Amino acid sequence: MNDNLKIYARKPAKCPQCKHSPVASILYGHPAFDDDFALKMEQGRIALGGCCIAVNPGAALPRWQCSQCKLEMYRRQDVEQAQQEQETR
Known part of the structure; x- marks a missing residue:
């Protein structure tokens, strides 16, 4: 898994990179x-x-995207599920 992924439990209110709101x-x-x-x-x-x-x-897959800088963010549950699927392969 990519260590540079921006992973959150829920949709951020603003972009962690550029601080823009809304996050799409x-x-x-x-x-x-x-x-x-x-x-x-x-x-x-x-x-x-x-x-x-x-x-x-x-x-x-990314769940959210900054509407300004286009940073993609991932939902923690999706990343954990993907990791579990990789481990069972």
């Missing part, structure tokens, strides 16, 4: 777009993570 939640897949969704994207509260996710087995 990363959504994967094909979200339904509507006016509310577009507004949240414009406000930096939502970021798109992509629809075709090719990850290494046992690798965690």
